[in-house]
Amino acid sequence: MRAVVCSAALWLALAPPVAAQSTEAEVEKYRKMIAEDNPGELWEIKGEKLFMQKRGSKNVSLEQCDFGMGPGVLKGAYARLPRYFADADRVMDMEARLLHCMKTLQGFDHKAALKTKFGNLNRESDLEALATYIAAQSNQMPIDVRLEHAKEKEAYKIGETIFYRRMSKMDFACASCHADQGKRIRLQDLYNATNKTEIDRVMSGWPAYRVSNSTVRTMQHRLFDCGWQMRLPNVEYGSDWTVALHTFLSVSANGAKIGVPGMRR
Amino acid sequence: MADPMKMRATLKGDTAEVRVLMSHPMETGQRKGPDGKVVPVHFIQNVEVKLNGKTVIEGQTSQAVSRNPVFSFRLKGAKAGDKIEVSWLDNKGDKNRTEIAIA
Numbered sequence: 001m002r003a004v005v006c007s008a009a010l011w012l013a014l015a016p017p018v019a020a021q022s023t024e025a026e027v028e029k030y031r032k033m034i035a036e037d038n039p040g041e042l043w044e045i046k047g048e049k050l051f052m053q054k055r056g057s058k059n060v061s062l063e064q065c066d067f068g069m070g071p072g073v074l075k076g077a078y079a080r081l082p083r084y085f086a087d088a089d090r091v092m093d094m095e096a097r098l099l100h101c102m103k104t105l106q107g108f109d110h111k112a113a114l115k116t117k118f119g120n121l122n123r124e125s126d127l128e129a130l131a132t133y134i135a136a137q138s139n140q141m142p143i144d145v146r147l148e149h150a151k152e153k154e155a156y157k158i159g160e161t162i163f164y165r166r167m168s169k170m171d172f173a174c175a176s177c178h179a180d181q182g183k184r185i186r187l188q189d190l191y192n193a194t195n196k197t198e199i200d201r202v203m204s205g206w207p208a209y210r211v212s213n214s215t216v217r218t219m220q221h222r223l224f225d226c227g228w229q230m231r232l233p234n235v236e237y238g239s240d241w242t243v244a245l246h247t248f249l250s251v252s253a254n255g256a257k258i259g260v261p262g263m264r265r
Numbered sequence: 266m267a268d269p270m271k272m273r274a275t276l277k278g279d280t281a282e283v284r285v286l287m288s289h290p291m292e293t294g295q296r297k298g299p300d301g302k303v304v305p306v307h308f309i310q311n312v313e314v315k316l317n318g319k320t321v322i323e324g325q326t327s328q329a330v331s332r333n334p335v336f337s338f339r340l341k342g343a344k345a346g347d348k349i350e351v352s353w354l355d356n357k358g359d360k361n362r363t364e365i366a367i368a
Contacts, residue, residue: 036284037286037335045269045271046269
């Protein structure tokens with residue numbers, strides 16, 4: 001009896017790694033299948049329409065928005081973000097800049113602009129569609145975030161500090177989940193931000209179509225969602241906190257070829 | 266409905282591999298909305314594929330198909346320049362169509 005119990009325990013100890021590996025392979029197969037026809041491309045098309053549409057109290061389109069390479073220049077702009085903008089005197093990522101243009105160029109009220117920032121089954125998000133379109137204009141280009149202005153260097157340092165700092169009720173840092181190889185939450189594999197291959201793969205794919213949410217999600221949503229999972233106080237859309245973290249992560253992924261919309265579970 | 270539809274066709278020998286990305290909520294009629302009321306059924310019922318104006322595929326779909334469906338199929342006997350048109354009709358009478366020429 002005792003011998004049987006021992007060998008059963010041994011078998012159980014050996015089984016899990018094999019099961020996990022085949023699950024990973026299956027998820028990868030599923031990802032490849034879906035990636036060939038990414039529903040996120042529909043958001044890109046919707047985003048282009050919204051971009052050209054006259055909206056807001058000033059009834060103008062976003063075509064004159066300056067994403068860092070001059071008003072109206074979209075090609076390659078996303079690859080260089082986040083960056084410092086003199087007219088706002090702060091570092092902004094693509095979404096913070098989009099919000100800025102919606103308010104200053106188009107005359108949107110802050111609250112109104114963020115009303116549908118994150119879409120769900122019951123309502124679509126303009127911001128998600130716009131973000132997908134803007135980011136797609138940098139497809140095939142390498143991430144190229146430069147730290148030239150003093151505030152850009154500062155944002156990087158702050159972002160790095162945030163990444164490693166344990167915070168809030170659960171005492172989690174981003175690093176608690178994302179600074180080690182092969183970590184996993186339930187069945188979700190966690191990428192390792194300190195591994196260049198992995199951070200390149202992850203950062204080059206935002207915005208991404210999130211299958212479980214049936215919509216495209218952006219970096220701002222990702223940071224908001226992580227914040228929620230870590231039980232942090234409310235993460236504000238386009239805030240300095242999110243931009244600093246985004247700067248740190250993007251710089252870590254410099255050189256990665258952008259391919260959006262990506263795909264997430 | 267002006268919601269976008271995206272079609273891609275690649276020619277492999279004499280067979281065209283076609284993929285169509287359709288934008289549609291595909292409501293099953295079993296989901297409750299934010300107001301607590303059931304969201305009514307709204308799904309694509311018919312899909313039609315025409316090759317150079319001639320119907321080659323006619324399908325009936327149900328609410329079992331997911332949101333934003335991807336429809337992929339192979340057309341044998343296709344050549345470069347052939348026109349493929351995909352159209353759908355939903356249970357509310359809305360329609361959409363898209364057309365491409367095989368590259």
